[in-house]
Amino acid sequence: MSLLQVQDVGVRFGGLQALQAIDLAVQEGEIFGLLGPNGAGKTTLFNVVSGLTAASSGSVRWRGAAIDGLSSHRIARLGIARTFQNLRLFNSLSCLENVLVGMHQHGRQPPLAALLQMPTFRRRESQLRQQALELLSLFGLESAAHQNAANLSYGDRRRLEMARALASRPQLLLLDEPAAGMNPSEKDDLKNLIRRVRDEFALTVLIIEHHVPLMLGLCDRLAVLNFGQRIALGNPDQVRRDPAVIEAYLGGTP
Amino acid sequence: METGLLVQMLLGSLLGLSVYLPLRCGQLSLATPGFYAIGGTVAALLSTRVPALGISDATYPLTSVMLEMLLAALLTGVLALGLGRVVLRLRGIYLAIATIALVEILRVVTLNLEFTGGALGIFGIPQPFSGPEGYAALTFVVLAVVCWLCDRLEKTRPGRAMAAIRDDELAAASQGINTADTKLMAFVLSALVAGVTGVVAAHFLNSWNAKLGNFDASITTLAFVVFGGSRTWLGPVFGGLLLTALPELLRPVGDLRLIVFGAVILVGPLFFPQGLITPELFQTLRRRMGRSAAPSPQGGRP
Numbered sequence A: 001m002s003l004l005q006v007q008d009v010g011v012r013f014g015g016l017q018a019l020q021a022i023d024l025a026v027q028e029g030e031i032f033g034l035l036g037p038n039g040a041g042k043t044t045l046f047n048v049v050s051g052l053t054a055a056s057s058g059s060v061r062w063r064g065a066a067i068d069g070l071s072s073h074r075i076a077r078l079g080i081a082r083t084f085q086n087l088r089l090f091n092s093l094s095c096l097e098n099v100l101v102g103m104h105q106h107g108r109q110p111p112l113a114a115l116l117q118m119p120t121f122r123r124r125e126s127q128l129r130q131q132a133l134e135l136l137s138l139f140g141l142e143s144a145a146h147q148n149a150a151n152l153s154y155g156d157r158r159r160l161e162m163a164r165a166l167a168s169r170p171q172l173l174l175l176d177e178p179a180a181g182m183n184p185s186e187k188d189d190l191k192n193l194i195r196r197v198r199d200e201f202a203l204t205v206l207i208i209e210h211h212v213p214l215m216l217g218l219c220d221r222l223a224v225l226n227f228g229q230r231i232a233l234g235n236p237d238q239v240r241r242d243p244a245v246i247e248a249y250l251g252g253t254p
Numbered sequence B: 001m002e003t004g005l006l007v008q009m010l011l012g013s014l015l016g017l018s019v020y021l022p023l024r025c026g027q028l029s030l031a032t033p034g035f036y037a038i039g040g041t042v043a044a045l046l047s048t049r050v051p052a053l054g055i056s057d058a059t060y061p062l063t064s065v066m067l068e069m070l071l072a073a074l075l076t077g078v079l080a081l082g083l084g085r086v087v088l089r090l091r092g093i094y095l096a097i098a099t100i101a102l103v104e105i106l107r108v109v110t111l112n113l114e115f116t117g118g119a120l121g122i123f124g125i126p127q128p129f130s131g132p133e134g135y136a137a138l139t140f141v142v143l144a145v146v147c148w149l150c151d152r153l154e155k156t157r158p159g160r161a162m163a164a165i166r167d168d169e170l171a172a173a174s175q176g177i178n179t180a181d182t183k184l185m186a187f188v189l190s191a192l193v194a195g196v197t198g199v200v201a202a203h204f205l206n207s208w209n210a211k212l213g214n215f216d217a218s219i220t221t222l223a224f225v226v227f228g229g230s231r232t233w234l235g236p237v238f239g240g241l242l243l244t245a246l247p248e249l250l251r252p253v254g255d256l257r258l259i260v261f262g263a264v265i266l267v268g269p270l271f272f273p274q275g276l277i278t279p280e281l282f283q284t285l286r287r288r289m290g291r292s293a294a295p296s297p298q299g300g301r302p
């Protein structure tokens, strides 16, 4: 059974058909890429999966069970975490607090213990902080732990969003243009980091990125969207050679 | 300073905290005076109409005041739970307008009900203390408890969730936070604080009428938080203390005092858009003190 299955999904915004009859199946453990020109509907597909946008037709299945119609916090609790193309950090909170918010579902404590700061509460809280710091250092942000998220550089904010998403210990991680605004060497590091994170956290990754060489090098399989339709699907070699892709997206550079 | 003024200042802080709680998760609710009025009415009715509570005693028993607080908290809590589910679907200024409307409806209803004393209100509310000192002590204890609760809230998971919702509700939901429930919790806590404050105020003021929960009160209590700051509980406490005291302290200036008061409320947010008291202020203070005591270990951060 596929981890995530998108079946015949369509999304309509007024007169605009942002997605049309999209079929995808993401297998456990793979890094699955979404390519496509601007406005192709990639982010819209992420929004449907994470419960922010309702599909006008079709359904989304998580381990075989339909999840469309669930609110976004319910979907997050199933183990689907995401980052945002236009960065949505908690800007008045520190980096550490951002990651702690990401741990929300695992941080529940008995109210009385929290109120009275009982030893069990303190132990658990410092455990969570320790885990948050470890995540931050995985992304090279340990020295910025107590800095406000708003004060970070653009690349660091992208990394913090990834750290926050990982904090919920998801099974599926949706990355919306994680390399945007990064320089070539940062992009390279990111590629390795995504692989490493996938292995260490036993993750499945669904990633949107415009940088084609990075995507072809990173993804196990890719789908290409254009004008809301899936025009190609396959491994990097197949996608690279697909005439529809060359025509629509790669502009003739195989 | 007069002890009576001190009591009013402490009550102001409590109302400031009541406005602060929803605001800490980004919800501009102006319903505080409504729940305050309910709390006061509960206290006024119970203490004057239920002889068993001890109206004929020489001093009204403190345990009866506690019982009133409990009942007021119960009533305002249940009301807030029901109303919050509906009004919290609104956002920003629409929520503010809806809550102002709630307060107005409540005021008009109280004004026209027989058993709440109509326009005149309820008089002769019995006194648990012989002087204002007792009230100062009681209000201080209530304020201390609420401050402690707010402090614990801010430093734990629900408080972090509230701050996340304030910063970006959609992103908060994407972290698995049930935003509707979190906002509802803040709204209910806000109502509880206002209701309990109303009980203390009713005894302190000795009489209670519908005017105490009006639109003016909504704006004044909001000013406490805007002026003091809505990022930590110390902000509304400070704002409530200062802005309640200011008109009294300015009495020597005569009629000018209202203008000066208005100017302070205007100028405060202009120069301190986050309010006077912010977490950054504490960081700065801590760093300053750290630097004078010992070289700061993380001093050279760019």
Ligand SMILES: Nc1ncnc2c1ncn2[C@@H]1O[C@H](COP(=O)(O)OP(=O)(O)OP(=O)(O)O)[C@@H](O)[C@H]1O
Pocket: A013, A016, A018, A036, A037, A038, A039, A040, A041, A042, A043, A044, A045, A085
């Ligand atoms: N909430 C919305 N309401 C109306 N139209 C929308 C909405 N969200 C997206 N669209 C439109 O749907 C289309 C697909 O948008 P989407 O953001 O999914 O594209 P994308 O593939 O992520 O593009 P990019 O690479 O620029 O991020 C665009 O034409 C966009 O303007």
Ligand SMILES: [Mg+2]
Pocket: A042, A043, A044, A085
């Ligand atoms: Mg996009």
